[in-house]
Amino acid sequence: MKLFYYKDPIGNFGDDLNSLIWYNLAPELFDNDDSEVLVGIGTLINSRAPVMPTKYVFGSGVGYHQFPKIDDKWQFYCVRGPLSAQRLGIDPSLAITDPAVLLTQVLPNRPVRPTGMVSFMPHHASSRFADWKALCEKAGINYIDPAYDINETIFQLRQSRLVIAEAMHAAIVADALRVPWIPVTCYDHILDFKWNDWCQSLNMSYSPHTIASIYDMERNFTATEKIKTSVKRGLRKRGIWTENWTPPVPETNRFEMEDKVVAALSNLAQQASSCLSDEGKHFESIERLMEKLDVVRRDVARRSGGVYPRIAV
Incomplete structure (x- = not known):
């Protein structure tokens, strides 16, 4: 097998x-x-x-x-x-x-020294849309990238006092480790069905907090990539487009949305009620x-x- x-x-x-x-x-x-x-x-x-x-x-x-x-x-x-x-x-x-x-x-049955930190993990697709590490730093929150080394990720989740999760398995593992968690959605690709499926398995409800969508995908683009993106957007606006073409990345809105996103993360860490399944x-x-x-x-x-x-x- x-x-x-x-x-x-x-x-x-x-x-x-x-x-x-x-x-x-x-x-x-x-x-x-x-x-x-x-x-x-x-x-x-x-x-x-x-x-x-x-x-x-x-x-x-x-x-x-x-x-x-x-x-x-x-x-x-x-x-x-x-x-x-x-x-x-x-x-x-x-x-x-x-x-x-x-x-x-499968984890060793040894205690981990808690740090009192609040951690945030986005959905793996969301992690590529903006500089979430920088946003979390401004909000005073520990950022966990879903692509990090898995052992380091588990260690950081165990050290956390609270996990803010757009990634469903950040919530699942936090719950398994008995760390309270808060569900959020930052983008429209989050699938409510799978969250509800899991939550209902443990007699919980799924009521995510909404964080504004922020896009800054061009921050690491080369000059050529930026020109290519600009041309694609121009063609699309003029109706010169086919569904077979790779669409341009969403337009950058970091300057308009950054303060809202940072404030939302900070408020969740300080004020929002958290979830934890019945033991x-x-x-x-x-x-x-x-x-x-x-x-x-x-x-x-x-x-x-x-x-x-x-x-x-």
């Missing part, structure tokens, strides 16, 4: 949790046999999933791209939440929660996921003729 997940060219925290969690928690499941794949953390139940392999779905969700053709190549052990289960027409009991919560089962529900979801993982292990062992010991919760 191989591990299937989205691999961002520059890295993305939520997706990169897959290799850290699965290769540490259940390394015996994986080999070079590409006729089977484990579909784990991410919004991966869609038309872009590989067609030929048998897909063992463990906690993934529905949301992006076209809905896949569900056939006997799809084996569902559990999904992210009740909305995914409903869309798929599967047993509602298979809606447990996002398996990124299992990070707690009993949190630990119940971990136990249920671990039980499901034992089922996967037994099924794989049965097919291969091997025997795997039960995972202790």
Whole structure:
């Protein structure tokens, strides 16, 4: 079996949790046999999933791209939440929660010295739209880039007293680590469906705070790139355009929006009420996921003729 997940060219925290969690928690499941794949953390139940392999779905969700053709190549052990289960027409009991919560089962059980800092992580696409590190510095907030080294990111999340999250897996991991979090949206590419799917799995509601969209993508452009962007905008305004062309980046609005964004971040850090799932529900979801993982292990062992010991919760 191989591990299937989205691999961002520059890295993305939520997706990169897959290799850290699965290769540490259940390394015996994986080999070079590409006729089977484990579909784990991410919004991966869609038309872009590989067609030929048998897909063992463990906690993934529905949301992006076209809905896949569900056939006997799809084996569902559990999904992210009740909305995914409903869309798929599967047993509602298979809606447990996002398996990124299992990070707690592979981290060393040692205390981390809290710093009292407030951290912010944008969605990985949002991180490229503006200089969020500089914005956070002005707001007195610790910035965590979703492309940072995954171990450093986890360490900073553990040190935080509060996490402001546009990236859903920043919220999921913060919640798993029992660090309060606040959901925000800065741009319109944030998918409410997947947030609601996860939140409902833990009996929470999703009510994000809105931060104004800020664009400063041309700050690192070369002179040639700036000219190219200007030409594209001119052509588009004149109606000389086809959908096959790569669109120009959004126009810079940093000078108009910077103070608003900094103030919004600062106010959230100081005044907004935070979220944290019920502790009993949190630990119940971990136990249920671990039980499901034992089922996967037994099924794989049965097919291969091997025997795997039960995972202790």
